[in-house]
Amino acid sequence: MPRGEATIGRVMAQVAMVMNLDKCIGCHTCSVTCKQTWTNRTGVEYAWFNNVETKPGVGYPRRYEDQEQWKGGWMLDRRGRLVLRSGGRVRRLLSLFSNPDLPAIEDYYEPVTYDYDNLVSAPAGQDIPVARPRSALTGKPTAITWGANWEDGLGGAPEHAGADPNLTGEWAQKVKFEFEQTFLFHLPRLCEHCLNPACVSACPSGALYKRVEDGIVLVDQDRCRGWRMCVTACPYKKVYVNHATGKAEKCTFCFPRVEAGQPTVCSETCVGRLRYLGLLLYDADRVGEAAATADEHDLLDAQRGVFLDPCDPEVVAAARESGIPEDWLAAARRSPVHDLVMRYKVALPLHPEYRTMPMVWYVPPLSPVLDAVSEAGGDQDDPDHVFAAVTRLRIPLEYLAELFTAGDTDVVAGVLMKLTALRSYMRQRTLGEDGDEAALKAVGLTAHEAEDLHRLLAVAKYADRYVVPAAHKEDAAALTATENRCPVESAGETSGRRVMLGLPTLRRSSPEGRS
């Protein structure tokens, strides 16, 4: 991609993710494996670093997308400057004693466990013993009234889904009263590891930081003082308070795995194989300017403008100067994320209007449109019917646009057209026909590109989906350290200390005696 006349600033690399939503069946395997890995501990029972939401739906925590209420993300002030929606620095320090915009546990849900012991210890009797739910916070018997995926598969939609902040007017009514005829898709969410992270900017202690090498946003557990401003600032509500330790915790993008060149746990275990991991190079000096783009509809292009083409010799030279190693540059050139985001432009960010420049992107689902085609009596497999639906059926398109393009339906329609054309072309090819290249041409794809995109989206081999370069051996000492000790343990101590993370202190013996 030609980058125009602007000079390239500090080049940074980010391990980014794309999810192909048409493939998500809402099985929650990603959430469960993530929870088993990271949040199966006291204090974060309620936290899901990765969760899967049914859309339309209110989400987790409830109505988190309503920034009028929760004050997450950035906005432009009257003079067009980028400011945190939760207020300026002084305002933030003044709300240290009581943060008015912090979700309460009820907005997530009251975590429960079950008295399993009753199953084996109940005295002999007429009835089969049961395990009743008990609050994990109070230990008292409790009724389960909400959860992280309470509305799974539109369950309870007539009652709740109308409250989805992305729904307005007639569509809210339709979802409320005719939900069996509406569309549904699943939206897996994790920390976006934003380029312009609001949580980092809101942390009074400077405990949250973005890593230079791979862009992962982390909480320094030793520096966090529990001021809980990050929770409010994150518009995706993906930073959580651990109520046992009094510190903030968030998705780590499985950095110990990523550093070893392995995909994150949620990606690795995704049964739908819908996740892609790869590098994106970006110009760190242009992030602020892009995030302050005046028109919300231009934010998508502004963010794409920050990304750099790893094949451009100028970019490569600038990247070398910024210290990005050769194998990382090679990985950036093979990055499936770069292909989906920049080359084919089929992936879109979640809520770009929050101005955090999120780095987990989504290929929007065709299924809501296909559902609408069927509902209107059309043929899902006829591209003309689908094209007509994309141009005429306002409602699912507007909903997707609310999620992925700050309301710009043209962009979403363009992506859906591209997916439709690809789908019909590859269908013809698979059935032994030549394939109609006119439709492909209309959406700006060549036959070769269509094959390539199809390979990436539909065949989706492991090696094509995950191109994660291992962290560099120059930092071997630091890496050994993360491998061999618990991240929250203080230096040199191993025994007799409560370990707050559910990880064994010693992960493997090291007979060679690394030093």
Added chain:
Amino acid sequence: MNAASSSLAAAPASGADLLLWVAFPYICLAVFGVGHVWRYRQDQFGWTSHTSQLLEHRWLRWGSPLFHLGAFMVIAGHVVGLAVPASWTEAAGISEQAYHTTAVRLGSVAGLAMVTGLGMLCARRLLTRRIRLGTDRSDKLLFPLLSATVVLGISATAAHNVFGGGYDYRETVSVWFRGIFTLQPRPEAIADAPLLFQLHALTACLLFAAWPFTRLVHVWSAPVGYLTRPYLVYRRRATTPAPVVGSTPASERSARHAA
């Protein structure tokens, strides 16, 4: 030395006075200092305000700001009342009467805010089961100790200066307090102070001793640096090698042998 304190100095301090008003404060201060160094070096992970707003926010909404803002005013009042000698304020043209009236008025407002706030914070800690279960040992020490100090302090003010005839602690308690820090202890200065003032001083000493081992350490992390730092924080992956568990590096081992 002014006349009032030299007349006090005439009375010799008893052994009990020395113990209570010299040894005990110094021990508490030593624990305060050493405790902080130890905690800061050993327990960064535990160094937090330990927020419980997630679990209960209705009482906290009012209780916490009342307590904290009240506490700031109370601390400021103590700094002026204890550290600034009466002769200085008189030299600045503030009469004893004017000082006294202002101090009692402002102090009452601040004290009431702090007591109300602390009351609410204690109430939510006791009444909300979620929070009671999350209360650790240090909190069980801190909350009663802090409450005792605050209640004794405001009772002393109420009993002697609001409803009572007026007691000039600046000629007695303050003299003792300053003596501790100028390394010229004056136990006799406080020995005859009313019991409430004495108890308040003693619980305050205990509070300082307990300070480094409780959540009070978050006071020292007040994030004023946030006002000037850039919004975005970038950091490189850890570059200092952390100790390797299970296998001591050879160099370190030899260094230890050498020592």
